[in-house]
Amino acid sequence: MQFSFSDEQRTLQTSMRTFLEHECTPHQVRALWESDTGRSKERWSRLAEMGLLGVLVPERQGGLGMDEIDLVLLLEETGRAALPEPVLDTAAVGVPLLAGLEGSSLADGWLRRVPAGDAILAVGHRANAFVADAHVADLLLMQHDDELHAVPRPRVHVERQACNDPSRRLFSVKWSPASDTRVARGVEAKRLLAGALDRGALGAAAQLLGVGQQLVDLAVRYATQREQFGRPIGSFQAVKHMLANVAVRLEFARPVVYRAAFSVARDVATRAVDVSHAKVAAAEAAAQAARVALQVHGAMGYTCEVDLHIWMKRAWALRLAWGSTPWHRERVARAVLDGIDDD
Amino acid sequence: MDLTYTPKQDAFRREAREWLAAHVPKQKLASMDTGEGFAQHRVWERTLNEGRWAMVPWPVEYGGRGADLIEWLIFEEEYYRAQAPGRVNQNGIFLLGPTLMEFGTPAQKARYLPRMACGDEIWAQGWSEPNAGSDMAAIRASARLDGDHYVLNGQKTWCSRAAFADWIFGIFRTDPASERHRGLTFILVPLNAPGVRVRPVPQLDGETGFAEVFFDDVRVPAENRLGEEGQGWKVAMATAGFERGLMLRSPARFQATARRLIALYRREKAAADPVLRDAVVRAWMDAEAYALNTYWTASRLIAGGTIGAEASLNKIFWSEMDVRMHETALGLLGPHAELTADAPANADRDGWLDGFLFSLAGPIYAGTNEIQRNVIAERLLRLPRD
Numbered sequence: 001m002q003f004s005f006s007d008e009q010r011t012l013q014t015s016m017r018t019f020l021e022h023e024c025t026p027h028q029v030r031a032l033w034e035s036d037t038g039r040s041k042e043r044w045s046r047l048a049e050m051g052l053l054g055v056l057v058p059e060r061q062g063g064l065g066m067d068e069i070d071l072v073l074l075l076e077e078t079g080r081a082a083l084p085e086p087v088l089d090t091a092a093v094g095v096p097l098l099a100g101l102e103g104s105s106l107a108d109g110w111l112r113r114v115p116a117g118d119a120i121l122a123v124g125h126r127a128n129a130f131v132a133d134a135h136v137a138d139l140l141l142m143q144h145d146d147e148l149h150a151v152p153r154p155r156v157h158v159e160r161q162a163c164n165d166p167s168r169r170l171f172s173v174k175w176s177p178a179s180d181t182r183v184a185r186g187v188e189a190k191r192l193l194a195g196a197l198d199r200g201a202l203g204a205a206a207q208l209l210g211v212g213q214q215l216v217d218l219a220v221r222y223a224t225q226r227e228q229f230g231r232p233i234g235s236f237q238a239v240k241h242m243l244a245n246v247a248v249r250l251e252f253a254r255p256v257v258y259r260a261a262f263s264v265a266r267d268v269a270t271r272a273v274d275v276s277h278a279k280v281a282a283a284e285a286a287a288q289a290a291r292v293a294l295q296v297h298g299a300m301g302y303t304c305e306v307d308l309h310i311w312m313k314r315a316w317a318l319r320l321a322w323g324s325t326p327w328h329r330e331r332v333a334r335a336v337l338d339g340i341d342d343d
Numbered sequence: 344m345d346l347t348y349t350p351k352q353d354a355f356r357r358e359a360r361e362w363l364a365a366h367v368p369k370q371k372l373a374s375m376d377t378g379e380g381f382a383q384h385r386v387w388e389r390t391l392n393e394g395r396w397a398m399v400p401w402p403v404e405y406g407g408r409g410a411d412l413i414e415w416l417i418f419e420e421e422y423y424r425a426q427a428p429g430r431v432n433q434n435g436i437f438l439l440g441p442t443l444m445e446f447g448t449p450a451q452k453a454r455y456l457p458r459m460a461c462g463d464e465i466w467a468q469g470w471s472e473p474n475a476g477s478d479m480a481a482i483r484a485s486a487r488l489d490g491d492h493y494v495l496n497g498q499k500t501w502c503s504r505a506a507f508a509d510w511i512f513g514i515f516r517t518d519p520a521s522e523r524h525r526g527l528t529f530i531l532v533p534l535n536a537p538g539v540r541v542r543p544v545p546q547l548d549g550e551t552g553f554a555e556v557f558f559d560d561v562r563v564p565a566e567n568r569l570g571e572e573g574q575g576w577k578v579a580m581a582t583a584g585f586e587r588g589l590m591l592r593s594p595a596r597f598q599a600t601a602r603r604l605i606a607l608y609r610r611e612k613a614a615a616d617p618v619l620r621d622a623v624v625r626a627w628m629d630a631e632a633y634a635l636n637t638y639w640t641a642s643r644l645i646a647g648g649t650i651g652a653e654a655s656l657n658k659i660f661w662s663e664m665d666v667r668m669h670e671t672a673l674g675l676l677g678p679h680a681e682l683t684a685d686a687p688a689n690a691d692r693d694g695w696l697d698g699f700l701f702s703l704a705g706p707i708y709a710g711t712n713e714i715q716r717n718v719i720a721e722r723l724l725r726l727p728r729d
Contacts, residue, residue, distance in 0.1 A: 004344060004643060224727060248656050248719070254639075281628065336624060
């Protein structure tokens with residue numbers, strides 16, 4: 001029993017944080033809102049150089065051959081920076097889906113391209129109403145009932161759905177399932193899709209932790225600088241106590257998410273419940289952080305001029321991604337209260 | 344990261360489980376806040392000590408097993424799984440014990456710890472005074488050095504277990520000219536010393552879990568001082584840290600409550616308000632999160648880390664979780680929730696009402712949750728002081 005990260009895992013986290021502090025500033029996040037794709041090819045290449053995209057890609061295909069325990073802290077950093085790039089669906093969900101297609105030459109080819117930054121993957125899963133980043137994806141991994149299809153970008157038609165978070169790019173995707181796109185069916189597809197759901201929810205939970213922490217940090221900084229009645233507003237108990245409550249929620253969500261990373265990496269029997277618990281805990285903590293950070297900022301926080309809304313809107317978006325809070329809470333309830341194993 | 348137990352840890356768990364299965368009293372003990380129940384719980388402490396299970400993390404010489412924090416958590420899980428009696432000497436073993444390890448002289452450790460472990464000396468705590476509650480630095484009870492004795496005067500209040508305990512620990516003002524947290528000294532006092540008067544106070548549940556203690560020229564040897572004279576605040580803060588942190592409220596307690604709550608939900612769900620389903624699953628998730636956080640902290644401490652103001656995060660989480668879990672249980676019990684244990688029609692065999700009343704003390708004792716929020720804001724988040 002050792003519930004902690006290794007020095008190496010912490011070092012990778014620190015490098016990722018430093019990298020994103022320079023390469024994903026609020027100014028850069030805003031700049032992409034107006035661009036055509038909302039995504040940066042240059043930054044995607046640099047993320048590939050950092051090794052982020054190939055963390056879960058096996059070494060024989062040019063990846064790092066690591067697991068979700070290694071990845072979870074890095075995803076947390078992408079949340080802290082409000083990184084808009086499709087890291088979650090490509091590196092945390094798409095890669096293991098392809099890697100699960102054993103003996104598939106198609107999967108092998110795509111897997112080799114991901115670590116170098118030469119392929120973006122999008123995932124169309126029943127847990128999500130829309131497909132994120134379908135417009136920049138090279139390959140779309142699409143659920144069709146109990147089948148999994150790998151569909152190249154030219155064979156889909158996408159329609160953008162404008163979102164509250166200006167960084168988010170969601171699409172309705174039209175495509176025709178065909179025998180040459182089907183890569184898994186029946187039990188195998190079911191297993192892969194269940195894994196995708198848990199990896200997506202785990203990744204979103206990790207990002208929510210980072211988003212929540214950033215919201216608290218911003219609110220603390222603001223409360224320390226902003227003066228009213230001749231003193232910093234952070235010296236008032238009404239402000240202190242709101243922030244302390246968020247600190248408690250985040251503190252107790254964090255180990256739940258890290259445990260879920262272990263459960264996914266080792267595929268333990270309680271994986272689904274552990275992941276759902278993590279998604280609920282992280283989403284609720286981040287939502288509370290958003291609410292409190294806004295209140296601490298007052299009317300300043302209600303503007304688009306202050307950066308706060310970047311993270312608030314990300315928190316609200318991510319809590320819907322890969323299963324909403326009620327959906328995940330009910331999945332825990334079915335297992336824990338009713339003794340029903342959904343998988 | 345490895346969240347599986349080692350073969351040694353599994354063996355330790357098995358040993359604890361088997362011993363508890365053979366020794367936990369089959370009949371539930373009377374409340375420890377009654378004279379009869381207090382005596383029964385003292386006997387149980389002796390039994391635990393005979394099996395060397397009284398305080399497994401303590402060194403062997405003081406009656407422990409030198410277990411690490413993970414083994415301690417395993418023991419606690421088994422303890423609550425076995426529905427073993429509450430620890431009547433918790434003020435001693437969980438609070439004063441660790442403080443003695445840190446600040447006590449070798450002679451003090453040898454004098455107090457073994458008798459604490461076997462339940463021969465059961466401890467009460469003497470922090471608060473009528474005018475020193477959340478503002479504990481306002482303490483006025485005094486200790487004047489007279490030769491090789493301290494002479495104590497004043498009053499302590501909300502002294503848990505003092506109605507039946509043998510000893511009390513507390514902080515007293517040794518420097519009459521001092522103010523606030525300076526000039527205080529941590530002193531150990533036998534409750535049968537001449538000049539000590541104990542007035543039990545009935546709590547919300549009607550039982551006398553705490554008492555007022557009056558000191559009228561009480562003489563105690565100077566060797567009963569723990570730590571240096573004038574350093575009482577520092578020693579007391581260490582004790583308070585143990586109270587808020589890992590030892591007193593181990594996760595197994597709340598996981599056991601969550602399991603009982605789930606059983607209650609299964610029994611009552613047909614008639615229950617559907618919103619209670621979410622409350623029950625939240626209780627389970629919270630208890631699980633608390634356990635994970637404890638393992639997370641224990642791993643950090645084993646690796647050489649320390650715990651300071653983080654204990655305040657813990658205290659808020661477990662105390663509020665405990666209230667929510669019991670409120671949920673009362674919701675499930677519906678109209679039966681107001682019946683006491685001796686009501687003929689009471690279907691609650693689990694003591695949820697008493698548990699609810701006890702849970703309400705959680706956000707108040709060991710420093711109110713408002714004080715904890717100040718600590719979090721100022722010491723963890725670094726917000727400006729008032």
